[in-house]
Amino acid sequence: MIIDVHGHYTTAPKALETWRNRQIAALSDPAAMPRPADLVITDDEIRETLETNQLKQMRARGADLTIFSPRASFMAHHIGDFQVSSTWAAICNELCHRVSRLYPQHFIPAAMLPQSPGVPPETCLPELRRCVEEYGAVAINLNPDPSGGHWTSPPLTDRHWYPLYERMVEYDIPAMIHVSTSCNPAFHTTGAHYINADTTAFMQLIQGDLFRDFPTLRFVIPHGGGAAPYHWGRYRGLAQELKKPLLAEHLLRNVFFDTCVYHQPGIDLLTRVVPIDNILFASEMIGAVRGIDPETGHAYDDTKRYIEGSAQLSTAQKHQIYEGNARRVYPRLGAALERRGS
Amino acid sequence: MIIDVHGHYTTAPKALETWRNRQIAALSDPAAMPRPADLVITDDEIRETLETNQLKQMRARGADLTIFSPRASFMAHHIGDFQVSSTWAAICNELCHRVSRLYPQHFIPAAMLPQSPGVPPETCLPELRRCVEEYGAVAINLNPDPSGGHWTSPPLTDRHWYPLYERMVEYDIPAMIHVSTSCNPAFHTTGAHYINADTTAFMQLIQGDLFRDFPTLRFVIPHGGGAAPYHWGRYRGLAQELKKPLLAEHLLRNVFFDTCVYHQPGIDLLTRVVPIDNILFASEMIGAVRGIDPETGHAYDDTKRYIEGSAQLSTAQKHQIYEGNARRVYPRLGAALERRGS
Numbered sequence: 001m002i003i004d005v006h007g008h009y010t011t012a013p014k015a016l017e018t019w020r021n022r023q024i025a026a027l028s029d030p031a032a033m034p035r036p037a038d039l040v041i042t043d044d045e046i047r048e049t050l051e052t053n054q055l056k057q058m059r060a061r062g063a064d065l066t067i068f069s070p071r072a073s074f075m076a077h078h079i080g081d082f083q084v085s086s087t088w089a090a091i092c093n094e095l096c097h098r099v100s101r102l103y104p105q106h107f108i109p110a111a112m113l114p115q116s117p118g119v120p121p122e123t124c125l126p127e128l129r130r131c132v133e134e135y136g137a138v139a140i141n142l143n144p145d146p147s148g149g150h151w152t153s154p155p156l157t158d159r160h161w162y163p164l165y166e167r168m169v170e171y172d173i174p175a176m177i178h179v180s181t182s183c184n185p186a187f188h189t190t191g192a193h194y195i196n197a198d199t200t201a202f203m204q205l206i207q208g209d210l211f212r213d214f215p216t217l218r219f220v221i222p223h224g225g226g227a228a229p230y231h232w233g234r235y236r237g238l239a240q241e242l243k244k245p246l247l248a249e250h251l252l253r254n255v256f257f258d259t260c261v262y263h264q265p266g267i268d269l270l271t272r273v274v275p276i277d278n279i280l281f282a283s284e285m286i287g288a289v290r291g292i293d294p295e296t297g298h299a300y301d302d303t304k305r306y307i308e309g310s311a312q313l314s315t316a317q318k319h320q321i322y323e324g325n326a327r328r329v330y331p332r333l334g335a336a337l338e339r340r341g342s
Numbered sequence: 343m344i345i346d347v348h349g350h351y352t353t354a355p356k357a358l359e360t361w362r363n364r365q366i367a368a369l370s371d372p373a374a375m376p377r378p379a380d381l382v383i384t385d386d387e388i389r390e391t392l393e394t395n396q397l398k399q400m401r402a403r404g405a406d407l408t409i410f411s412p413r414a415s416f417m418a419h420h421i422g423d424f425q426v427s428s429t430w431a432a433i434c435n436e437l438c439h440r441v442s443r444l445y446p447q448h449f450i451p452a453a454m455l456p457q458s459p460g461v462p463p464e465t466c467l468p469e470l471r472r473c474v475e476e477y478g479a480v481a482i483n484l485n486p487d488p489s490g491g492h493w494t495s496p497p498l499t500d501r502h503w504y505p506l507y508e509r510m511v512e513y514d515i516p517a518m519i520h521v522s523t524s525c526n527p528a529f530h531t532t533g534a535h536y537i538n539a540d541t542t543a544f545m546q547l548i549q550g551d552l553f554r555d556f557p558t559l560r561f562v563i564p565h566g567g568g569a570a571p572y573h574w575g576r577y578r579g580l581a582q583e584l585k586k587p588l589l590a591e592h593l594l595r596n597v598f599f600d601t602c603v604y605h606q607p608g609i610d611l612l613t614r615v616v617p618i619d620n621i622l623f624a625s626e627m628i629g630a631v632r633g634i635d636p637e638t639g640h641a642y643d644d645t646k647r648y649i650e651g652s653a654q655l656s657t658a659q660k661h662q663i664y665e666g667n668a669r670r671v672y673p674r675l676g677a678a679l680e681r682r683g684s
Contacts (some may be wrong), residue, residue, distance in 0.1 A: 001344075061444060106505065145528070147492070150492070151491070151492075151528040151529065152529075184493055186487070186493040186495065186497055186547075187493065188545045189578045190576075190580065191548065191576070191577065192538075192545040195569045195576075196534075196541055196542060196569075199537050199569060200528060200530075203533035203534040206533065207530055223573070223576075224573070226569055227538075230566065230572035230603065230608050231537060231565070231566070231604070232608065233354045233603070233604030233635060234532075234533070234537075234565075234604045234642070236532075236642075237630075237631035237632075237635065238532065240633045241631065241632065241633060261573060261575070261576070262573070262575030262579055263573075263574050263578075265574070265611050265613070265614045265615050265676065266574065266615075269405070269607050269608070273605070273607050273608045288576070288610060289580060290583065291579050291582045293579065295578075295579065300576070301579075302577040
């Protein structure tokens, strides 16, 4: 079984974006604020967007199940206030819930949170509860920078975030650390901000002792861990300078990396330096890089090819990356699979 | 001959830091502002700091010449105004000049600039001129974020920076893109801000068409290019989505990476994905990661070991990385070496 832990509903029906644009326009004209009920998307429209996109690719490439969350770049937590984020998150999460009801074999939801810059994260708990208890979400996406590229929030190790962590531990769900659109012109969203956020989060976790307070808390750092594996020696050395334990003990019981690295040498590095227990298969398809690599003739984001193309992975290790680790890191996913007998 | 293109005077005599602390304290008490002449450092003190640190390591590891610039984390362009940065840059550059006069065989200077947030970069031109014409600087360090982690400057492709680029082209000197201390608590200086800046700069260059305007402009992206080589497929794919030429044509005549990657798998990735013509030997010794790697028993930043340990580099390629490329990318270094017959 092949589980892709990182998919977003990037192909949602156009009506979703139109509704969001109306919501944004209404920030300066509150009378024009659309109601959630104004958004009408049929099951057939949902099916159409998936059958021609994600599901089509999953079938072609041989992935069985995707942990599916709202489009990351559309979270845009920097837009409007908490109420705006809250309404938007509710709509997007409900849509992913519907996807998972239409295709329970292929999609299982992860939740976006109604974060808003300067607003305490505990305000996200009702939406988190709803997504886990009512929608069956198996994870959340946590944005370490709801300001969208201005980085005004405290580090992830700060007590600011603890109310969320307490609930995550209670529900036994991991968070993927995932930023959204950059509104800072210095940072290209998917080429700089995403990767920087991964690197930044990893270093914040090295600096702190978060997992001493939350021994069972788990984070997935997407996009292959940003720059961390490539600079693994640097990070081992910095942890050492900071008098922290070895990374294996300090972080690797709690921190995992996905395989959204879009070329063979990158995946080879990842699987060479990071313990296989800490690597989770993912593609972020259909996402930032949609083209065909002229060097291979295949889609850049067809990451299964790189796992298959690895000379150093055994069959058992591939199984861990494809399925075993995901069942362990996302226990609610594991439980859902067991309930359905797979 | 082995040329290290990335060294900073991190071990300068304590008097330098004391003077700087007085300068910073005087920001709120202008009457207490120290004069440059208050800083007295003898040649013997300079010799002592180098003989026991950088030179000792260069001799032990077998590096011949280091391109030597003021300590990057101490540039701290976000502190004070242009006048404060200007005095500080002049002092630091003069000190590196003195180093190069005391050890002309081993150190050749690169200049820091008196950048200041919100101040036009052309204000740096007099210091740049002085460093090149009077001190023999062969390169500059250009900070893409003088705000120190708030990223308030336009991207490197913006005309904002053009006056500097015009002078760089005129002098035929490259810039190493190098940030300084982060004053944003989200970003650890050497573990996040440095690496993020490298990644950010690379993506800015992909987005723009800077080298159409400056075909001979050259940038060195330090720390192995941040996350770029690890995500080389992502960057090739993003350039493709942006309808840019292949990276070889779009950037690689103008952009180079150093080898400050502190483990064997990282260097193996770098030399596998980036053309050898674009890789310059460097260690950033003595810098961010000063410890001994328990996995190898050698210093993390002894990067020559990783070049030597590479199974894929030929002798000719090692020569390119150690020396040939540096002579080409830093023509004033090449000319200085030829003048001295080496």
